[in-house]
């Protein structure tokens with residue numbers, strides 16, 4: 124099983140080597156409207172977890188051939204549900220070789236003491252907070268009932284900020300007609316003012332998603348960013364530029380990347396070298412990769428061969 128993918132050029136975090144704790148299937152306690160993975164019933168427990176030593180050893184191998192800015196712990200789902208996260212973070216901190224270690228979490232478990240203690244050892248923690256108003260939270264994030272206590276999530280973030288010395292980023296993803304309402308913006312301003320993260324990234328749907336949803340307008344994103352800036356928060360709309368990395372990928376690595384993340388034309392041109400771009404065309408011709416569209420944008424994704 125391959126736990127490592129990329130490096131990918133992230134618009135927010137630079138050149139990042141991905142570490143997927145759940146490569147075989149989606150394991151998440153949310154089922155967000157905007158999820159890029161397939162729809163799936165939210166889970167409470169991460170079953171059949173891989174051995175953390177196996178994951179760390181794959182990362183060590185990958186670091187022999189590339190020097191990413193970041194090592195990003197992620198999952199086909201929610202990485203903080205992985206039961207050996209603490210041991211894995213200790214080992215990755217020991218081998219990261221100058222890269223920053225970070226996690227992309229939906230934030231649902233941030234009030235759990237074992238999660239808080241493990242995440243406190245990271246250089247960067249990205250948590251999501253799409254809504255601070257109950258109705259919008261349930262509509263957009265569709266949490267499993269045991270993870271649906273929005274007050275506990277927000278308090279967990281406030282307490283984590285108080286003890287965490289690294290960079291805390293909160294991401295707010297807006298879905299048109301769902302959480303881009305005045306009520307939710309008011310509630311977000313109140314909650315984020317208490318959390319006081321280092322940065323707030325505001326985005327909307329940019330890639331094909333599990334449910335039929337629409338992007339929030341640029342006007343609404345600007346409205347929220349200005350609202351947060353007015354109370355002294357460092358809020359920005361996620362920039363749309365990619366690092367021109369031109370990395371080489373073999374067939375297996377490219378398919379592993381496409382399985383986790385679809386690549387827009389623009390992103391493919393930025394992160395793939397000429398040989399990898401040619402390989403991408405071959406994968407499409409062979410039916411192993413497919414082209415999806417969202418509005419006027421084209422995306423390459425791994426073909427679903429299960430049907």
Ligand code: SF4
Nearest residue numbers: 151153155158200229
């Ligand atoms: S938290 Fe992430 S992985 Fe889980 S459903 Fe939402 S977008 Fe998908």
